[in-house]
Amino acid sequence: MKAVINNSLTHYIDIGISTALPVILIHGFPFSHKMWMMPGGQTEALAGTYHVIAYDVRGHGESEVGDGLYTIEFFADDLIGLMDHLNVQQAVVVGLSMGGYIALRAMQKKPERFKGLVLCNTRADADSNESKIKRAGAIRAIKTNGPRLFAQELVKNLFAPQSLETKQNAVKLIESTIERTAPLALCGTELALASRIDSTPSLSAINIPTLVMTGELDTIAPPEINKAIKDAISNAEFFAIPKAAHLSNLENADEFNKHLVEFLQKLV
Ligand code: MLT
Numbered sequence: 643m644k645a646v647i648n649n650s651l652t653h654y655i656d657i658g659i660s661t662a663l664p665v666i667l668i669h670g671f672p673f674s675h676k677m678w679m680m681p682g683g684q685t686e687a688l689a690g691t692y693h694v695i696a697y698d699v700r701g702h703g704e705s706e707v708g709d710g711l712y713t714i715e716f717f718a719d720d721l722i723g724l725m726d727h728l729n730v731q732q733a734v735v736v737g738l739s740m741g742g743y744i745a746l747r748a749m750q751k752k753p754e755r756f757k758g759l760v761l762c763n764t765r766a767d768a769d770s771n772e773s774k775i776k777r778a779g780a781i782r783a784i785k786t787n788g789p790r791l792f793a794q795e796l797v798k799n800l801f802a803p804q805s806l807e808t809k810q811n812a813v814k815l816i817e818s819t820i821e822r823t824a825p826l827a828l829c830g831t832e833l834a835l836a837s838r839i840d841s842t843p844s845l846s847a848i849n850i851p852t853l854v855m856t857g858e859l860d861t862i863a864p865p866e867i868n869k870a871i872k873d874a875i876s877n878a879e880f881f882a883i884p885k886a887a888h889l890s891n892l893e894n895a896d897e898f899n900k901h902l903v904e905f906l907q908k909l910v
Pocket of ligand 1: 669670741835862888
């Protein structure tokens with residue numbers, strides 16, 4: 643389905659039980675809602691019990707690319723705008739990596755709109771100088787070589803070495819999603835990520851149940867960083883997902899879904 647949210651055509655899926663607890667899935671960079679929809683994935687695990695919404699962040703998947711000038715602030719406003727459009731007053735939000743940055747910023751802006759928070763493979767801090775320089779290199783590489791090479795290089799850092807061998811369908815999905823993302827959106831989102839604020843000081847104000855998960859082998863959002871997020875939030879739990887790196891929901895969907903479902907069961 644599509645709706646104009648904050649002047650931008652936004653693609654989303656709205657499935658499951660419309661009267662049940664709404665659960666909104668926010669993908670990472672540069673993926674799409676499809677990362678939650680693999681066989682055995684999260685939409686499959688949740689749609690029988692919950693009202694499940696998964697959308698493509700501005701510039702990603704089937705959502706409008708627009709002018710490529712993005713900020714996490716816009717992305718957070720788009721999340722709230724989509725909730726308004728769907729008449730969802732309160733939801734549990736599940737954000738992976740960039741999705742977690744968006745969820746944390748939206749939570750700061752409109753805490754009353756959230757009933758639970760699931761932060762996956764994410765970070766609360768802002769980019770270090772080193773990360774900003776790395777993003778400049780990525781933008782240059784995308785402009786010079788195009789998204790295909792960027793996709794081939796990126797997947798090597800996203801998946802654990804074992805997953806690259808054993809989860810080839812997931813690897814193919816992610817690689818083709820990245821390849822199909824408009825270069826303008828890839829570069830624009832890199833700049834949005836580089837300019838995001840540090841959400842660490844706001845963690846202690848989070849007073850809703852929170853689940854923090856990351857892959858044991860994640861080098862982008864490692865377990866110690868995610869454990870520190872959990873420690874800063876009063877009502878939070880943390881799990882390191884075995885046999886998984888940055889895309890824990892795809893690399894070890896069974897373990898990921900088990901913790902997600904157990905968390906959601908405690909909320910209703
Ligand atoms: C993601 O998966 O969303 C990215 O790793 C986020 C980032 O580049 O900071």
